[in-house]
Every structure is written in structure tokens, then in C-alpha cells.
Amino acid sequence: MTRSKILITGAxxxxxxxxxxxxxxxxxxxxxxxxxxxxxxxxxxxLHAAHPNIKVAVHALDVDDHAAIxxxxxxxxxxxxxLDRVIVNAGIGKGxxxxxxxxxxxxxxATTNFVxxxxxxxxxxxxxxxxxxxxxxxVSSMSAVRGLPGTKAAYSxxxxxxxxxxxxxxxEFAQSPIAVTTLLxxxxxxxxxxxxxxxxxxxxxxxxxxxxxxxxxxxxxxACVPGWPWRLIDLVLPHLPRAVVARMS
Numbered sequence: 131m132t133r134s135k136i137l138i139t140g141a142x143x144x145x146x147x148x149x150x151x152x153x154x155x156x157x158x159x160x161x162x163x164x165x166x167x168x169x170x171x172x173x174x175x176x177l178h179a180a181h182p183n184i185k186v187a188v189h190a191l192d193v194d195d196h197a198a199i200x201x202x203x204x205x206x207x208x209x210x211x212x213l214d215r216v217i218v219n220a221g222i223g224k225g226x227x228x229x230x231x232x233x234x235x236x237x238x239x240a241t242t243n244f245v246x247x248x249x250x251x252x253x254x255x256x257x258x259x260x261x262x263x264x265x266x267x268x269v270s271s272m273s274a275v276r277g278l279p280g281t282k283a284a285y286s287x288x289x290x291x292x293x294x295x296x297x298x299x300x301x302e303f304a305q306s307p308i309a310v311t312t313l314l315x316x317x318x319x320x321x322x323x324x325x326x327x328x329x330x331x332x333x334x335x336x337x338x339x340x341x342x343x344x345x346x347x348x349x350x351x352x353a354c355v356p357g358w359p360w361r362l363i364d365l366v367l368p369h370l371p372r373a374v375v376a377r378m379s
């Protein structure tokens with residue numbers, strides 16, 4: 131099934147902007163939102179220049195402003211004359227060691243990555259329920275596979291919550307025309323990944339995003355991307371001794 135009208139949050143940079151470029155190349159109409167309107171407008175102009183036949187609508191949105199999400203989604207739906215895929219991509223990775231006086235960073239991470247993702251999911255599914263069809267994509271993380279210690283604790287917990295939400299919705303909509311995909315990206319070359327992982331395990335941005343888009347287009351229920359080495363890590367990580375996991379802090 132071709133989903134021709136796609137909304138992406140957190141689209142001003144990183145994975146969101148890269149996915150927008152990939153979908154634009156495929157001829158899809160795009161609704162892009164993020165906090166930085168100037169970056170979105172620059173991306174819109176770039177996409178229009180390269181692909182003059184597609185529509186690109188942009189709107190400023192801070193996903194932590196939960197009350198604003200439904201109205202922004204509705205406005206973007208109106209500008210594109212419909213939405214048939216929403217990619218909940220906006221996220222942050224500010225984490226600090228819990229109990230070290232940086233509760234603000236951990237609460238912000240949990241709020242954006244889970245509570246705000248839930249708010250986006252509410253708005254997307256309200257649109258899809260009214261339409262009777264659609265594809266919801268939740269961008270979680272390989273960090274969701276196992277609770278990770280140290281500075282990664284709040285981040286992995288927030289992404290595990292999002293992955294659990296995806297699983298719950300997959301079950302709920304299994305017999306319906308609404309599809310749900312949960313993506314678990316490994317380290318892909320963005321500013322966030324550069325701070326988080328071993329450089330030897332970081333996939334180039336184009337390769338990582340191509341794997342994400344393939345999984346989205348196939349409407350996979352759950353996908354670790356890129357496949358290597360993350361599918362293997364998905365199998366092994368839950369069973370590693372805690373002493374080994376402790377070294378990941």
C-alpha cells in the first residue's frame with residue numbers, strides 16, 4: 131500500500147529531515163513539524179526545488195505543548211488534503227545519572243520521548259479512526275530492549291515505554307485497516323548518536339535512514355534498523371549478565 135500523505139514530527143534535522151528527503155524522492159506529499167520553523171522552511175524550499183511536483187506543508191510545533199498537537203496535526207491534514215501516515219519521531223536524549231541533581235534532564239527526556247509521543251499518538255489515531263485507515267509509526271530505540279544504566283537509564287526507560295505502547299496498539303488494531311509500526315534504530319550518524327555510541331557501530335545517515343524507510347514502507351510491526359548488527363543485538367541484549375550491562379553506563 132502506498133501512503134502518499136505523510137506527517138513527520140521532529141523533522142527539522144537528524145532522522146526526521148533525512149526521512150523527509152527520502153520520502154520526497156519517492157514523490158510523497160509531506161507535512162513537517164518541529165520547534166524550529168526556520169529550519170523547516172529551509173527544508174521545504176530544498177524539497178520543492180528538488181521535487182517540484184510534491185506538496186510540503188510545515189508548521190512550528192513543540193511536542194511538549196500537548197494541547198497544541200491536535201490543532202497542528204489538523205491544520206497540516208487540511209493543507210495536504212488528508213494524512214495517511216504519521217511518524218512520531220521527535221525525541222531528545224538529555225539523560226543524567228539518576229539522583230545526581232539533574233532530575234530536570236531526566237524528566238525532560240521522559241516527557242518528550244514518552245508522554246509527548248503518547249500525545250502525538252492520540253492525535254494521529256483520532257485522525258485515523260475518523261478516516262477508517264492509516265499508518266502510525268513510532269520511532270523508539272534499540273535502548274528500549276534492555277534497561278541501561280547510568281546516563282542512559284531515563285532514555286532507555288522512555289523508549290521502552292514507547293515500544294510497549296507500539297506493541298499494545300499493534301494488538302488492538304490487528305484486525306483493522308490501521309497499521310502500527312515500531313522502529314528500534316541503533317546508532318545512526320546524527321548529533322545524538324555521536325554522543326551515545328561506539329563510533330564503530332554508527333551507521334552512515336543515508337544507510338540508516340534507508341533501512342528505516344524500507345521498514346516503514348513494508349509496514350513492519352517491529353523493526354531493528356539497520357538490520358546488522360542490531361537484529362542480533364536484539365536477540366542477545368536481554369540475556370546478557372547484569373555485570374556486562376553495567377559496562378554500558
